[in-house]
Amino acid sequence: MVHKRAAIILAAGKSSRMNSSLSKVLHCVGGQSMLAWSASLARAANVSRAICVVGSDNDDVKEAAKNLGLDIAIQQQQLGTANAVMAAEEILGDFSGNIVVLYADTPLIQIETLEKVFTSLENKSSAVVLGFDTSEPNSYGRLITEGDRLTAIVEAKEASPDQLSISLCNSGIIAFSSEEIHETLKKINNDNIKGEYYLTDMIKIMSEEGKVSTFVMAPQHEVLGVNSRKDLALAEKSFQALMRNNAMEAGVTLRDPSSVYFSYDTIIERDADIAANVVFGLDVKISTGAIIYPFCDIEGSFISEGSKVGPFARLRRGSVLGKNTKVGNFVETKNVQINEGTKVNHLSYIGDAEIGENCNIGAGTITCNYDGYKKYKTIIGKNVFVGTNSSLVAPIKIGDQAFLGSGGVITDDVPSGSLALARAKQVIKIDWAHRFREAQIKRKKSN
Numbered sequence: 001m002v003h004k005r006a007a008i009i010l011a012a013g014k015s016s017r018m019n020s021s022l023s024k025v026l027h028c029v030g031g032q033s034m035l036a037w038s039a040s041l042a043r044a045a046n047v048s049r050a051i052c053v054v055g056s057d058n059d060d061v062k063e064a065a066k067n068l069g070l071d072i073a074i075q076q077q078q079l080g081t082a083n084a085v086m087a088a089e090e091i092l093g094d095f096s097g098n099i100v101v102l103y104a105d106t107p108l109i110q111i112e113t114l115e116k117v118f119t120s121l122e123n124k125s126s127a128v129v130l131g132f133d134t135s136e137p138n139s140y141g142r143l144i145t146e147g148d149r150l151t152a153i154v155e156a157k158e159a160s161p162d163q164l165s166i167s168l169c170n171s172g173i174i175a176f177s178s179e180e181i182h183e184t185l186k187k188i189n190n191d192n193i194k195g196e197y198y199l200t201d202m203i204k205i206m207s208e209e210g211k212v213s214t215f216v217m218a219p220q221h222e223v224l225g226v227n228s229r230k231d232l233a234l235a236e237k238s239f240q241a242l243m244r245n246n247a248m249e250a251g252v253t254l255r256d257p258s259s260v261y262f263s264y265d266t267i268i269e270r271d272a273d274i275a276a277n278v279v280f281g282l283d284v285k286i287s288t289g290a291i292i293y294p295f296c297d298i299e300g301s302f303i304s305e306g307s308k309v310g311p312f313a314r315l316r317r318g319s320v321l322g323k324n325t326k327v328g329n330f331v332e333t334k335n336v337q338i339n340e341g342t343k344v345n346h347l348s349y350i351g352d353a354e355i356g357e358n359c360n361i362g363a364g365t366i367t368c369n370y371d372g373y374k375k376y377k378t379i380i381g382k383n384v385f386v387g388t389n390s391s392l393v394a395p396i397k398i399g400d401q402a403f404l405g406s407g408g409v410i411t412d413d414v415p416s417g418s419l420a421l422a423r424a425k426q427v428i429k430i431d432w433a434h435r436f437r438e439a440q441i442k443r444k445k446s447n
Contacts, residue, residue, distance in 0.1 A: 003122060004097030006049035006178075007042035008088045011035055011061050011104035012075040017228045023061045025104035027232055030239045031263035031282045034226060035061065037107035039068040042100075044111040045118065049095055051088045052104070080196030081172075082188045085181065092178065098122070100175040101199065105226045108238055109173065109218065116216045121175045126211035127203060129153065130173035132220045140169035141200055143215055150213040153200035157193050168215075170200060171223035180206070239264075247274075275310070283317070293329075301333075304340075322357070335375075339382075351375075352394065356382035362406065364389040381416065 015024030025035040032040075035052070042050040052065035053073045065072050073088040085101060092099070098121050100114065113130070120128045129150055131143050137156075142163050144152040153170050154163050176184075180202070188201045203213050221238040225231065243262035244254060251270030254260050259276045266280045269288040278292050281299025286292065290303045293310030300317030303309060306324040313327050318335035321327060325338050328345040336350050341358040344350055348361060352369040354377065355361070365386050367378040376394035380386070384398055387406030398404065399416030408422035 004095070005045060005047040005118065006092065006095055006097060006099045007038075007045065007047045007051070007102055008073075008085055008092075008099060009035070009038045009042065009050065009052045009065075009070065009102045009104050010081065010084050011038075011065070012053050012055040012058065012078060012084055013105065014055070014078070018232075019229070023058055024226065026060060026064055027226070029107045029226075029232070029235045029264075030243070031265070032107075033064065034107040034235075035064055035104045036068060037264075038102045038104045039065075039070055041102065041109055041111060041114060045100070045114050047100075048097070049092065051091050053084045053087050080190065080194070081199035082185055082197035082201065085199055086185055086197075089181065089185070092181070096178050098175060098177055099181055101173065103172050103225065106172065106223060107226070107235060108222050108224060108242075110222060113216070113218045113222055114173075117173065117175050120214055120216050121177070124212070125214045126180055126206050127174060127176040127213040129203065129213070129215045130171040130218050130223065131168055131215040132171055132218050132223050133167050134169055134220050135167065137164070137167055137169050142166040143168045143170055145215070148214055149207075150203055150215045151207045152204040155192070155198065155200065171218060172225070173223070174199060174202070176202065278310075316351075353378040353380065355380045356384065356400065358382060359384045359386070361386045362388035362390060366391045368393045 011025045013024060018024045026033045029037065039050060050070050051073050052070040053075050054061045054065060055078065056074050056076050062072055071091050073091050075084045075087040098118060100117060117128050117130055129143065139156045141153050141155045142159055143150055144154060156164065184202050184205055187205050188197050190197050192198065206213055224235050224238060226235050240261060244257040244260060247268055248254055252268045253273045255274065256276035260274055261279045263280055263282045265282060266284050268286040271288045272286045273291045275292060275294040277295045279297045283300045284298050286303045287305040289306045291308045295312045296310040298315040301315040301319040303321045304323045307321045308326045309315065310329065312329045314332045315327065316334035319333040320337045322338060322340040324341050326343040326345060327333060330346055331344050331348045334351040337354045338344065339355060339357045342355050344361040345363065347363045348365040350367050352375050353367045359380060368391055369375050369378065378392050378394045378396050380398040381400035383401045386404045389407045390404050391409045393409065393411045396410060397413045399414055399418065401417045402414045403419045404410060405419065405421040408420060410420055410422055414420045
């Protein structure tokens with residue numbers, strides 16, 4: 001039998017330890033907010049309802065949740081995790097199926113892990129908790145088990161010394177049927193040290209009623225919760241390690257893996273070669289056989305098969321490199337189409353431009369695309385040679401097979417096959433330098 005699924009994403013925390021004006025769950029890991037990670041996980045699990053529980057004063061989280069297509073439930077007072085789930089009951093309405101509770105500050109859970117939770121729940125368990133084993137359990141709640149059965153979850157502050165010695169810990173992720181959320185939540189009380197309503201108390205209540213709960217194990221790095229800047233750095237480190245490993249297993253060469261930084265949506269095809277100290281921002285795709293040399297910063301770009309970038313290149317959003325192109329050292333591109341075989345080897349800014357096949361763009365070339373109010377486009381045809389230190393003042397069109405002499409400020413369209421020269425005529429004054437120096441020496445002596 002196929003059960004419908006819903007997700008409740010808890011995002012009402014106060015985030016005080018982050019010491020930030022931005023709500024904790026909107027801080028990013030791998031270029032994506034932690035809230036967006038949870039929303040993506042819920043979508044990957046094919047939930048029919050996804051509800052985000054936010055605090056009444058978390059306006060930035062409300063707006064972000066709305067933009068992510070999540071339903072929004074308000075937790076008026078922060079009275080614990082069970083109270084937060086209760087806030088979502090009205091929106092759940094008559095939903096019938098299986099529900100998972102996710103935490104918006106736990107961004108790295110993989111869909112394969114979550115599917116194990118749902119599978120276990122569908123195998124006649126009343127509730128399933130995602131657990132992990134750690135040598136440093138610290139403040140995590142402990143899972144109390146009898147064989148494969150889970151009988152209780154004890155918060156660290158409530159645990160006995162024997163219970164604190166348990167290394168099997170609670171990630172906070174729990175799944176149960178819609179029937180249980182209505183029946184069991186109302187039985188939870190706040191008779192504990194913090195005076196809060198713990199969602200984890202569901203397990204003990206159901207166990208005492210003879211219902212079977214169980215647990216599924218996850219790697220510790222997947223369930224890392226973020227409560228501080230230090231935790232955020234650890235989550236980023238874990239994410240980067242995962243992406244680097246995935247890339248190398250997929251046939252990508254990383255010359256110095258620890259110095260290559262990915263975004264959540266980075267795509268690199270097999271046999272691409274990535275050197276040290278490379279940063280991939282959002283929306284980057286690197287095709288097979290491409291080479292990225294050291295110290296490149298790339299975002300919003302598509303790099304085709306066999307192309308070479310860097311070292312020390314910056315590709316900004318909208319940069320599209322055709323096959324076997326070259327964007328070399330100290331070149332910056334933005335909103336540009338560079339077609340097959342073209343080379344921009346060094347010291348250039350190419351923005352708002354379209355460059356045809358097999359062109360050579362000389363060192364120091366600038367496309368002057370902005371007049372202080374509006375951006376304009378430079379169009380360069382095929383087989384064009386642009387001399388060094390050229391300024392192309394847009395809007396402008398350079399025809400196929402044209403030559404632009406070095407040092408030119410090109411302001412008018414250049415027809416195909418033409419030579420364009422736009423620099424002052426060189427003047428030579430014989431012996432002027434000797435006379436100048438002699439005059440300076442005499443002036444110095446007289447003073």
